[in-house]
Amino acid sequence: MSGTFTKSMARNIFYGGTVFFILLFLALTFDTQTTLPKRDNRANLTDAVARGKKVWETNDCIGCHTLLGEGAYFAPELGNVYKRRGPEFIKAWIQAQPTGAPGRRQMPNFHLTDQQLDDLVEFLKYSSEIKTNNWPPNIEG
Numbered sequence: 627m628s629g630t631f632t633k634s635m636a637r638n639i640f641y642g643g644t645v646f647f648i649l650l651f652l653a654l655t656f657d658t659q660t661t662l663p664k665r666d667n668r669a670n671l672t673d674a675v676a677r678g679k680k681v682w683e684t685n686d687c688i689g690c691h692t693l694l695g696e697g698a699y700f701a702p703e704l705g706n707v708y709k710r711r712g713p714e715f716i717k718a719w720i721q722a723q724p725t726g727a728p729g730r731r732q733m734p735n736f737h738l739t740d741q742q743l744d745d746l747v748e749f750l751k752y753s754s755e756i757k758t759n760n761w762p763p764n765i766e767g
C-alpha cells in the first residue's frame with residue numbers, strides 16, 4: 627500500500643463510518659424498545675401507589691431518607707424497606723416514632739391516618755419492585 631491517503635479513501639471512511647453507526651444506533655434502539663417493557667412495572671401503578679407517593683412527598687420523607695439512592699443520607703434507604711421489613715413493621719414503626727432511644731437519630735411522628743399508612747406502604751411496595759440492577763449496592767443506604 628502506498629503512503630498516500632486520497633480524498634476518496636477519506637470519503638469512503640466517512641460514508642462507511644456513517645452507515646455503520648446509523649445501523650448500530652438502529653440496532654440499539656430496537657434492543658431498548660424490546661427490553662424496556664420487560665422491566666416496566668407500570669401495571670402495578672395503582673391509585674393507592676399514587677396517593678402514597680403524595681404522602682411521601684408532602685411529609686418530606688426524602689429530607690432524611692434516600693429512595694433508590696437519591697435523597698438525604700440522614701436515615702436508611704427506603705426503596706427496599708418493604709422487602710427488608712414488610713408492611714406491618716413499616717406501619718408500626720411510623721406510628722411508634724419518635725423512639726427516644728438514646729444515641730440514635732430520631733424520626734418525627736407524622737400523625738398519619740390508617741389510610742395514609744396503607745397508601746404509603748403501597749408506594750414503598752411499588753418502589754421495591756422497580757428493577758434497579760440491585761442499586762443501591764448497600765441495602766440500608
Ligand code: HEC
Pocket residue numbers: 681682685686687688689690691700701702703704707710711716719720725727730731732733734736746766
Ligand atoms: C427528620 C428525619 C426523618 C424524616 C423526615 C423521616 N424519617 Fe424515617 N427515619 C429517620 C431515622 C433517623 C430513622 C432510623 C432510626 C433508627 O434506626 O433508630 C428512620 C427510619 C425509618 C424507617 C425504618 C427503616 C428501616 O430500615 O428499618 C422507616 C420505614 C421510615 N423511617 C419511614 C419514613 C417515612 C415513610 C417518612 C415520611 C413520612 C420518614 N421516614 C421521614 C428519620 C426520618
